[in-house]
Amino acid sequence: MSRRTEYDDPIEIVRMARLAVKEANMRATRMQGQTTQQLMQRVKDLKYWSGEIDRELADVKEEHDDLLRCYRRLQLCLDITGRASRCNESCLAVRRKKVQVGDHTSDRVDMELHKEKELMTETVKQMKEVGERVERQLEVNQAARKNLLRDLTLKQEAITLDHKSVAIGADGSKTVVRTPDGDRLDFREGAPLQRMSEYSEWIENTGNNLNYAARARVHSRKIGQKLCQSLREMASQLRTEAIAVEALLKDSVRNWQEWKDKFTFASGYK
Numbered sequence: 001m002s003r004r005t006e007y008d009d010p011i012e013i014v015r016m017a018r019l020a021v022k023e024a025n026m027r028a029t030r031m032q033g034q035t036t037q038q039l040m041q042r043v044k045d046l047k048y049w050s051g052e053i054d055r056e057l058a059d060v061k062e063e064h065d066d067l068l069r070c071y072r073r074l075q076l077c078l079d080i081t082g083r084a085s086r087c088n089e090s091c092l093a094v095r096r097k098k099v100q101v102g103d104h105t106s107d108r109v110d111m112e113l114h115k116e117k118e119l120m121t122e123t124v125k126q127m128k129e130v131g132e133r134v135e136r137q138l139e140v141n142q143a144a145r146k147n148l149l150r151d152l153t154l155k156q157e158a159i160t161l162d163h164k165s166v167a168i169g170a171d172g173s174k175t176v177v178r179t180p181d182g183d184r185l186d187f188r189e190g191a192p193l194q195r196m197s198e199y200s201e202w203i204e205n206t207g208n209n210l211n212y213a214a215r216a217r218v219h220s221r222k223i224g225q226k227l228c229q230s231l232r233e234m235a236s237q238l239r240t241e242a243i244a245v246e247a248l249l250k251d252s253v254r255n256w257q258e259w260k261d262k263f264t265f266a267s268g269y270k
């Protein structure tokens with residue numbers, strides 16, 4: 001009976017209620033402090049990962065631009081080789097129409113022109129195949145950059161919101177409002193872009209994006225190096241063949257000129 005009287009005492013009830021509220025407030029304050037510390041640490045982590053993404057973006061852009069320059073040179077080489085091929089066709093057409101008059105270099109010139117034609121045809125084919133690989137790699141580079149840019153944007157948004165959440169946690173007086181019944185109500189206007197439970201998955205996704213971009217960057221560099229080497233080799237072969245054709249054509253022109261001079265002299269003598 002005395003225990004019931006003790007708890008029925010209004011003063012005691014108020015005291016117990018105040019103790020319960022005080023204890024709840026203390027627990028809430030501790031939890032808020034822990035959350036604020038977690039958010040502050042996450043902001044530091046996000047800034048670190050943002051820096052890593054920034055550096056990787058710069059590296060990917062550099063490799064992408066280098067590969068793009070190589071691709072443009074390849075297109076220029078294709079254009080120049082195409083012009084040379086048309087010139088070769090013109091030479092063959094002229095020689096097919098020419099009346100043979102005992103030019104002993106004719107067969108050699110025709111053979112060399114056909115050889116040059118085959119070489120240029122094969123070179124153009126190889127250039128186009130390399131060009132297709134470069135185009136695919138450029139698309140991969142763009143996809144990697146797009147993923148990194150999106151990830152960086154999310155990180156920046158998260159940093160902004162987490163900063164706001166930290167500020168709210170540190171100064172709760174700014175978020176104090178009252179319910180329709182007049183009771184105090186604490187709330188957080190801002191919220192992290194990702195829940196803390198998802199943070200590890202988010203970082204893992206960033207790591208995957210960085211690894212994907214790094215692989216694309218390394219592969220892009222290898223393709224660019226191989227492209228430059230292939231272009232040098234093909235240019236050397238074409239140059240050697242062009243020199244050989246030029247020498248034979250000069251011999252043919254000299255023989256034709258000698259024949260013309262002899263014919264002119266013989267006609268004048270008669």
